[in-house]
Amino acid sequence: MYDVIIAGAGPAGGTAAYFLGEAGRRVLVLEKEILPRYKACGGGLSIRFLETTFPFSFESVIERDVKAITYAFGGRTVTVPLRRRSIRMVMRDRFDAHLLAQAKAEVRTGAAIRKVAELPDRVTVETNHGDALEGRYLIGADGANSVVARSAGLRRGKTLAAAIEAEAPAPPDIMRHFADGPVFIFGEIYPGYLWIFPKADHLSVGIAALHPKHGELQATLRRVMARYGISLENIPLRGHPIPIYTRREPISSARVLLAGDAAGLADPFSGEGIRLAITSGRLAAEAILAGRAERYERAVFWRIGLNHTFGLAVAALFYNLQDLCLTLGAPNPYTTEALLDLLSGRASYPAVMLRAIGTVPIYALTEGVKRTAGLLDGEPRRKRVRAAIRSVQ
Numbered sequence: 001m002y003d004v005i006i007a008g009a010g011p012a013g014g015t016a017a018y019f020l021g022e023a024g025r026r027v028l029v030l031e032k033e034i035l036p037r038y039k040a041c042g043g044g045l046s047i048r049f050l051e052t053t054f055p056f057s058f059e060s061v062i063e064r065d066v067k068a069i070t071y072a073f074g075g076r077t078v079t080v081p082l083r084r085r086s087i088r089m090v091m092r093d094r095f096d097a098h099l100l101a102q103a104k105a106e107v108r109t110g111a112a113i114r115k116v117a118e119l120p121d122r123v124t125v126e127t128n129h130g131d132a133l134e135g136r137y138l139i140g141a142d143g144a145n146s147v148v149a150r151s152a153g154l155r156r157g158k159t160l161a162a163a164i165e166a167e168a169p170a171p172p173d174i175m176r177h178f179a180d181g182p183v184f185i186f187g188e189i190y191p192g193y194l195w196i197f198p199k200a201d202h203l204s205v206g207i208a209a210l211h212p213k214h215g216e217l218q219a220t221l222r223r224v225m226a227r228y229g230i231s232l233e234n235i236p237l238r239g240h241p242i243p244i245y246t247r248r249e250p251i252s253s254a255r256v257l258l259a260g261d262a263a264g265l266a267d268p269f270s271g272e273g274i275r276l277a278i279t280s281g282r283l284a285a286e287a288i289l290a291g292r293a294e295r296y297e298r299a300v301f302w303r304i305g306l307n308h309t310f311g312l313a314v315a316a317l318f319y320n321l322q323d324l325c326l327t328l329g330a331p332n333p334y335t336t337e338a339l340l341d342l343l344s345g346r347a348s349y350p351a352v353m354l355r356a357i358g359t360v361p362i363y364a365l366t367e368g369v370k371r372t373a374g375l376l377d378g379e380p381r382r383k384r385v386r387a388a389i390r391s392v393q
């Protein structure tokens with residue numbers, strides 16, 4: 001009898017295993033793939049969030065630091081340099097394996113959960129090898145197509161966005177061009193966006209959209225990447241759902257707790273999900289350690305779900321007024337800083353909206369000062385004024 005069985009060795013499962021193992025619980029992680037395994041994912045995440053969540057370093061699995069963020073929309077390209085090192089790029093095979101390696105847990109790979117049965121005092125789990133394993137609790141961290149959720153009758157009424165990722169080798173001049181940070185491309189698919197994320201030796205490119213037409217994601221990804229000089233010929237395009245949180249859905253029972261994508265916790269605006277998988281994996285571990293599994297669902301709602309509800313509203317507003325939002329928001333460095341705080345879990349959607357809208361006058365004023373300096377005293381003065389303003393911002 002294990003104290004906790006964890007289905008899936010992604011960030012949600014790895015995090016739950018880490019915190020339960022640290023507390024001395026007997027933990028078994030069942031992962032259907034052989035590790036390290038590929039996961040379709042941009043692999044962009046907040047370094048500040050990692051540093052405040054785990055006491056160990058992720059330095060060995062960091063592919064690249066982000067120095068600037070670029071937005072492309074309506075024929076315009078806006079690059080916002082970042083003041084501090086806040087976002088980093090990882091490849092998920094190495095990242096997930098590194099996280100799991102820190103956990104004091106028994107790990108069985110190539111072991112897919114087929115069926116679960118919840119009893120009053122334990123949960124039994126059947127695997128593809130015909131094993132029947134028992135634990136006091138089961139954490140379903142088995143991703144967007146969670147077998148645990150289905151088998152336990154949880155997370156009904158789920159909504160999924162569709163996404164595609166490709167790992168594209170690129171010649172040195174193209175790698176150099178994208179070296180400083182991610183590019184987000186809007187206006188090519190609705191509602192959705194594309195991205196180009198630089199890794200150590202290649203580019204991770206992708207596209208995500210809600211309810212795309214058949215073949216639309218593949219065709220749009222190839223067309224747009226060709227425009228940026230990135231060829232996807234003979235490169236596998238890997239599809240994966242992104243579960244969107246739409247309301248308070250049942251994500252736990254007395255002894256089964258869903259975490260991460262299995263609970264549908266990807267961000268409804270951006271599709272970001274690693275941080276939310278880690279947060280919910282930790283909340284699941286804490287609820288079990290406190291012997292209060294019934295509190296888990298409420299904890300997830302307050303820490304994640306409530307903000308997701310605002311995120312859905314922001315997504316609806318953004319995609320209906322996309323050009324206006326990007327024209328006002330993208331060049332304004334305060335908006336990007338606010339979004340980075342959201343990604344590190346330090347700001348909520350309402351706070352981001354307030355900052356994005358509230359800083360428009362400051363941004364307009366500083367832009368006016370820069371332009372006036374340029375008009376009065378030429379380009380070098382304009383650049384000096386811009387650098388001075390940037391250091392204050």
Ligand SMILES: Cc1cc2nc3c(=O)[nH]c(=O)nc-3n(C[C@H](O)[C@H](O)[C@H](O)COP(=O)(O)OP(=O)(O)OC[C@H]3O[C@@H](n4cnc5c(N)ncnc54)[C@H](O)[C@@H]3O)c2cc1C
Binds near residue numbers: 009011141165239241
């Ligand atoms: C194309 C794409 C790009 C993305 N880009 C980003 C990004 O840049 N930043 C970000 O933060 N988020 C991103 N996301 C979201 C992010 O990938 C997910 O939210 C995150 O992986 C969720 O982690 P998880 O641990 O819940 O699930 P997963 O990472 O999916 O892990 C689930 C694990 O469970 C295993 N499993 C599945 N079924 C079983 C079973 N029956 N038995 C045992 N094991 C099983 C799987 O093999 C897998 O290892 C992206 C998603 C997609 C699709």
